[in-house]
Amino acid sequence: MIISKKVLRNVTLTAHPLGCRQYVQNQIDWVREHARKTNDALYRPVTSDALPKRVLILGGSTGYGLSTRIVTAFAGGADTINVSFEREPSETKTATPGWYNTMAFEKKAKEAGLAAESVFGDAFSDETKARTATLIRKTLQKVDLVVYSLASPLRTDPATGVTYRSVLKPIGEAFTALSVDMDSPVVKQATIEAAEGSQAEETVKVMGGEDWALWIEHLLKEDLLAPNAMTVAYSYIGPKVTYPVYREGTIGMAKEHLEKSAKAITKNLEKINGKAFVSVNKALVTRASAVIPVVPLYMALLYQVMKEKGLHEGCTEQIYRLFTDRLYADKRVPTDDEGRIRLDDWEMREDVQAEIDERWTLQHEGEPLQKGDLEGVRQEYDQIHGFGFPSVDYTLDIDPRVI
Ligand code: NAI
Helix, strand or coil: CCCCCCCCEEEEECCCCCCCCCCHHHHHHHHHHHCCCCCCCCCCCHHHHHHHCCCEEECCHHHHHHHHHHHHHHHHCEEEEEEEEECCCCCCCCCCHHHHHHHHHHHHHHCCCCCCCEECHHHHCCCHHHHHHHHHHCCCCCEEEECCCCCCCCEEEEEEEEEEEECCCCCCCCEEEEEEECCCEEEEEEEEECCCCCCHHHHHHHHCCCCHHHHHHHHHHHCCCEEEEEEEEEEEECCCCCCCCCCHHHHHHHHHHHHHHHHHHHHHHHHHHHHEEEEECCCCCCCCCCCCCCCCHHHHHHHHHHHHHHCCCCCHHHHHHHHHHHHCCCCCCCCCCCCCCCCCCCCHHHEEEEEEHHHCCCCCCCCCCCCCCCCHHHHHHHCHHHHHHHCCCCCEEEECCCC
């Protein structure tokens, strides 16, 4: 079949296998080049001995999790296991991008002599935890690092069987702000209604730290964590303009819970001299973030300003800095006063945010977006589904099961 982009309510439903392969390859190339290059002022080269050798990534098929897998494998020479939720392809239907990415990554990693395996299933369930434990014991014996990079709309609590749904809503009152859609540069007003009933608590159940703690508890119980093992989960704070919908909204409550969980998990890891961290990352186009109202407008301005200042990063660059400048740079991991790693340091730089604030005042309802890089945001969104790569012939009739 000829695979084209199909979009429903801002969500892309199809993925292109050859484009996803290119997306993964581009990241591998970047990581390999930077790991050995000595003359890039922004990114340090790295000797692979400094990085962990056995890594478990929960949500390692797209976005930040996939980049984590690529950096640990291709800069650090790590054997990796990914746990993610995917739809496989059929003769007439494409797979999820995460499935294609995973196939492409694992082929390349194995060619490089690295172990690379996946468990496809619901990471929140006891069954997936048990399957993962068996696979770790078989292929890695133990793990040195567990990365928690899940972004999910729902979670079934394995203890009670109750299913919770996460929502991205302000708390208390509705929030109205300027926004753009991915497919139109015209600025419009978007209103997000306030969370109702138990929606905030449910979002904490899904996107907070409860499941992260359960994973670590399970791995400890099964004796699958190596001495000094670390674990890291990803969070976001962002600028004041997105506070009502993000940091002070339902998802922000969940992220606060996640950040607090790091302290409890560290306590639990004392027996193996391990440690848990939260890394606050930059706003980036991923399948999870692109559908948040207000965020595409903010990202369009952020991308443009950071590109002009030579500071723009994608998931790969962010995660490369996490490993080479933060988690494994020194004996003491640099954090803020709350104990969080800050990879959003360039996004939150005063000059960057001041420029975004200034450009925000140029935006008016019904008029085209001014001085922003919506095209760059859109291009990245296409690419995470395997579309928009000049090297791929999208008119080709291919089998969606090709890998
Ligand atoms: P993403 O949507 O690209 O990746 C989510 C991953 O979770 C995928 O591998 C998916 O298969 C997996 N997943 C979802 N539900 C699952 C389930 N039930 N069982 C197993 N796997 C499941 O998301 P993204 O943006 O990379 O987010 C990862 C983390 O990074 C999230 O915690 C997010 O809040 C955080 N973050 C994201 C930022 C952004 O701008 N995208 C900024 C800072 C932090």
